[in-house]
Amino acid sequence: MDQINQPIPMSSPDLGEAERQAVLDVLNTPDLSMGPRISQFEEAFCQWTGSQHAIGVNSGTAGLHLCVRAAGISTGDYVITTPFSFVASTNVLLFENAVPVYVDVDPRTGNIDTQMVAAAAHDLMAGGEKARQWLPPRGIETGRSLKAILPVDVFGQPADLDPILEVARQYQLQVIEDSCEALGAEYKGRPAGSVGDFGVFAFYPNKQITTGEGGVIITNDDAAADFMRSLRNQGRAVGDTWLQHTHLGYNYRLDEMSAALGTVQMSRLDELIAKRVQVADWYAERLSEIPGVETQVIEPFTTRMSWFVYVIRFAPGIHRDRLAKKIGELGIPARPYFAPIHLQPYMVERFGYRPGDFPVTEDLGNRSLALPFSGVMSEAQVETVCRIIHQSL
Numbered sequence: 001m002d003q004i005n006q007p008i009p010m011s012s013p014d015l016g017e018a019e020r021q022a023v024l025d026v027l028n029t030p031d032l033s034m035g036p037r038i039s040q041f042e043e044a045f046c047q048w049t050g051s052q053h054a055i056g057v058n059s060g061t062a063g064l065h066l067c068v069r070a071a072g073i074s075t076g077d078y079v080i081t082t083p084f085s086f087v088a089s090t091n092v093l094l095f096e097n098a099v100p101v102y103v104d105v106d107p108r109t110g111n112i113d114t115q116m117v118a119a120a121a122h123d124l125m126a127g128g129e130k131a132r133q134w135l136p137p138r139g140i141e142t143g144r145s146l147k148a149i150l151p152v153d154v155f156g157q158p159a160d161l162d163p164i165l166e167v168a169r170q171y172q173l174q175v176i177e178d179s180c181e182a183l184g185a186e187y188k189g190r191p192a193g194s195v196g197d198f199g200v201f202a203f204y205p206n207k208q209i210t211t212g213e214g215g216v217i218i219t220n221d222d223a224a225a226d227f228m229r230s231l232r233n234q235g236r237a238v239g240d241t242w243l244q245h246t247h248l249g250y251n252y253r254l255d256e257m258s259a260a261l262g263t264v265q266m267s268r269l270d271e272l273i274a275k276r277v278q279v280a281d282w283y284a285e286r287l288s289e290i291p292g293v294e295t296q297v298i299e300p301f302t303t304r305m306s307w308f309v310y311v312i313r314f315a316p317g318i319h320r321d322r323l324a325k326k327i328g329e330l331g332i333p334a335r336p337y338f339a340p341i342h343l344q345p346y347m348v349e350r351f352g353y354r355p356g357d358f359p360v361t362e363d364l365g366n367r368s369l370a371l372p373f374s375g376v377m378s379e380a381q382v383e384t385v386c387r388i389i390h391q392s393l
C-alpha cells in the first residue's frame with residue numbers, strides 16, 4: 001500500500017500578495033471596524049448578484065439569523081427546511097423559538113425535495129391532522145402559522161428554486177436561501193442567493209472566498225435591509241447615537257481587515273471558482289474508474305456549479321467509516337458530510353426524532369464522504385487521493 005510523503009489538507013484558502021497587502025493597509029489606518037472597507041465589500045456583492053442591498057456580517061450563521069428576524073419569524077412559527085445541511089440553517093430558527101419543519105431531500109443532489117415542500121406547505125396550511133404528520137414528533141402544537149421556506153444550496157449547487165418560489169407565492173411565504181456553500185453558483189442563469197427574498201453567503205476558510213470568518217446577506221427589500229443593518233450593530237437604527245438602541249440587536253459586525261481581504265477575494269471570484277472546477281474535474285475523471293464510487297450529480301438547472309466541497313458516495317455494501325479510517329491512517333483526511341441534523345443529540349432530545357424519520361437524508365449521511373478539496377490542490381494530490389481510495393477499497 002502506498003504511503004504519502006506530504007499530508008494533504010482537508011481544505012486550504014487561496015490567498016496571494018494582494019490579500020496580504022490589503023489587510024496590512026487596514027492596519028495602517030485607525031479604522032479597524034465600521035470604516036470604508038465594509039461598504040466596498042458589500043458593493044462587490046451588489047455587483048456580482050445584482051441585488052440592491054448587501055449586508056456584511058461576521059458569519060453565515062449571523063446572516064441567516066438576521067434574515068429570520070427580518071422575515072418576522074418568531075415563537076411557534078413553522079419554517080419548511082431540510083435536515084441534510086449544516087446545523088446553522090436549523091439553529092437560526094431555534095434561536096427564535098420557531099419550528100423547523102423538515103422535508104426530505106432529492107437522493108440525486110441532496111437538495112430539498114420540492115414536491116415534498118409543496119405537499120408540506122399544503123398540509124400545514126390545512127392544519128389539524130394533515131399538518132401534524134409533517135411536524136416534529138414531540139413538543140409542537142398544530143395551528144401555528146407557516147411563515148417561510150429555507151432551502152439550502154448544498155455543496156455549491158442551488159436548490160431547485162422555481163418550484164419553491166411558486167409554493168411561496170401561493171401561500172405568501174418568505175424564502176430565505178442558505179447559499180453559504182454556493183457563492184458564485186447560478187440557477188437558470190441567476191446568481192445563487194438572489195432568487196428568494198433573502199440570500200446568505202459564508203466565508204469560513206474552506207469556502208470559495210474567505211474572510212477568516214464572515215458572511216453577507218443580500219436582499220432587494222429596503223426596509224428589511226435597514227432593519228438587518230441595525231440588528232448587526234447592536235440595534236442602533238439610522239440616526240441613533242452610540243448608546244441609543246432602537247431594536248434588540250447583536251454584535252454581528254464584520255471588521256475592516258476581514259472586509260478588505262474579502263474585497264480582494266471577490267475580485268478573483270471567477271478565477272477561484274475556475275480553479276475549483278478544475279480540481280473537481282480531475283476528481284471526476286479518476287473516480288469514474290473506481291467501482292462503487294458515485295460522484296455529484298449536477299442538475300441541468302445548475303447553469304454554474306460553484307464547488308464548495310467534493311463529496312462522493314459509496315455503493316451500499318461499502319463500509320464508509322472503515323474506509324475513511326484507513327485512508328486517514330495513510331495521510332488522506334476525509335469526513336462524513338452532512339451528518340443529518342434531526343439526529344444530532346440536541347435535536348433528538350428536544351423533538352424526539354428517530355432514525356428512519358428522513359430516510360433519504362440518512363442514507364446520504366451514511367454513504368457520503370467529503371474528500372480533501374480546494375482550488376490550490378494539484379493534479380498530483382488528486383491523483384494520490386484517488387489512488388489510495390482505490391487501493392483501500
Ligand SMILES: Cc1ncc(COP(=O)(O)O)c(C=O)c1O
Pocket residue numbers: 058059060061062085086088089152178180181202203204214215
Ligand atoms: C449550509 C451552511 N449554512 C450555514 C453555514 C454557516 O456559516 P458560518 O460557519 O460562517 O456561520 C455553513 C457553513 O459551513 C453552511 O455550510
